[in-house]
Amino acid sequence: xxxxxxxxxxxxxxxxxxxxxxxxxxxxxxxxxxxxxxxxxxxxxxxxxxxxxxxxxxxxxxxxxxxxxxxxxxxxxxxxxxxxxxxxxxxxxxxxxxxxxxxxxxxxxxxxxxxxxxxxxxxxxxxxxxxxxxxxxxxxxxxxxxxxxxxxxxxxxxxxxxxxxxxxxxxxxxxxxxxxxxxxxxxxxxxxxxxxxxxxxxxxxxxxxxxxxxxxxxxxxxxxxxxxxxxxxxxxxxxxxxxxxxxxxxxxxxxxxxxxxxxxxxxxxxxxxxxxxxxxxxxxxxxxxxxxxxxxxxxxxxxxxxxxxxxxxxxxxxxxxxxxxxxxxxxxxxxxxxxxxxxxxxxxxxxxxxxxxxxxxxxxxxxxxxxxxxxxxxxxxxxx
Numbered sequence: 001x002x003x004x005x006x007x008x009x010x011x012x013x014x015x016x017x018x019x020x021x022x023x024x025x026x027x028x029x030x031x032x033x034x035x036x037x038x039x040x041x042x043x044x045x046x047x048x049x050x051x052x053x054x055x056x057x058x059x060x061x062x063x064x065x066x067x068x069x070x071x072x073x074x075x076x077x078x079x080x081x082x083x084x085x086x087x088x089x090x091x092x093x094x095x096x097x098x099x100x101x102x103x104x105x106x107x108x109x110x111x112x113x114x115x116x117x118x119x120x121x122x123x124x125x126x127x128x129x130x131x132x133x134x135x136x137x138x139x140x141x142x143x144x145x146x147x148x149x150x151x152x153x154x155x156x157x158x159x160x161x162x163x164x165x166x167x168x169x170x171x172x173x174x175x176x177x178x179x180x181x182x183x184x185x186x187x188x189x190x191x192x193x194x195x196x197x198x199x200x201x202x203x204x205x206x207x208x209x210x211x212x213x214x215x216x217x218x219x220x221x222x223x224x225x226x227x228x229x230x231x232x233x234x235x236x237x238x239x240x241x242x243x244x245x246x247x248x249x250x251x252x253x254x255x256x257x258x259x260x261x262x263x264x265x266x267x268x269x270x271x272x273x274x275x276x277x278x279x280x281x282x283x284x285x286x287x288x289x290x291x292x293x294x295x296x297x298x299x300x301x302x303x304x305x306x307x308x309x310x311x312x313x314x315x316x317x318x319x320x321x322x323x324x325x326x327x328x329x330x331x332x333x334x335x336x337x338x339x340x341x342x343x344x345x346x347x348x349x350x351x352x353x354x355x356x357x358x359x360x361x362x363x364x365x366x367x368x369x370x371x372x373x374x375x376x377x378x379x380x381x382x383x384x
Contacts, residue, residue, distance in 0.1 A: 011041035011102025021177035122147035123154025172351030189275035230261030
């Protein structure tokens with residue numbers, strides 16, 4: 001039996017959640033030699049090591065340790081450090097995940113080396129090119145040979161950009177594979193007791209996008225909004241270190257963990273954070289992945305952005321876009337508390353069933369065993 005080598009690249013917390021079930025599935029097949037490369041874009045205990053431990057991700061075979069930097073410097077540093085790793089391992093395929101700088105940087109190095117690229121979570125579009133993630137998504141899709149799509153909007157977007165259907169697979173969502181596998185651990189988490197919270201009687205907030213937390217005027221408005229919300233219901237805010245630093249620079253935080261009903265806490269591991277999501281009355285976020293997790297868990301979500309690359313989360317009724325206008329967010333917040341929004345059962349999107357890793361693995365094993373191209377006129381393939 002000929003073994004095929006697949007290098008999987010991760011760099012940031014959302015990547016870890018998506019790659020965990022796929023690596024577990026790879027381990028079941030002796031014909032796959034799996035190599036994990038961590039670029040080190042996210043680092044530290046709460047930002048990566050805790051996720052690796054909780055999700056039982058193997059210790060990376062390679063850690064590039066690129067750390068934080070500007071987009072240009074970080075991307076260049078990843079490319080420079082990934083190239084010798086690629087040459088040493090000479091894989092049959094490189095898998096990149098999501099839309100962070102690691103995704104694009106490693107895809108570029110791989111395609112220039114003449115090695116095929118697979119992109120997990122392909123085809124998502126916000127249509128906002130001011131977002132660095134949007135640039136990473138578009139360019140990575142343009143050079144990938146295998147495009148694994150989570151929802152139907154991705155199919156439409158890739159066709160619009162002229163990408164042949166023969167490269168595209170609708171497979172579902174790896175984040176749901178992880179969520180389904182971790183439901184028992186999430187239910188056993190003591191985080192609500194530790195924070196003295198009661199089920200459905202608090203709101204959960206995450207903010208990390210530069211447009212929200214790096215712009216002083218925007219951050220002031222959003223922080224004031226959170227204080228107003230906290231007058232009605234406790235608001236839990238696991239704050240990114242950069243966000244805390246910006247709050248302190250504006251004199252909005254003196255390091256205290258509570259201000260009225262607003263609780264600033266450190267970033268959490270996967271299990272504790274999802275336990276908070278699952279039991280929240282509502283979630284306010286500017287994250288893409290959390291829009292998906294709240295959809296699956298059927299928790300009302302208010303997205304503090306004017307757009308989303310995951311429109312299925314709005315279509316099925318769990319998510320509402322409120323922009324970064326505090327007044328609009330407060331109106332939506334009150335409508336949730338008054339049960340005018342988010343009380344009706346939502347749908348679970350197609351193929352978000354915990355079997356996405358199986359589908360992707362089957363596709364890759366078949367493709368690597370027989371590299372002959374399918375006809376250009378072939379329809380989009382729905383994995384069985």
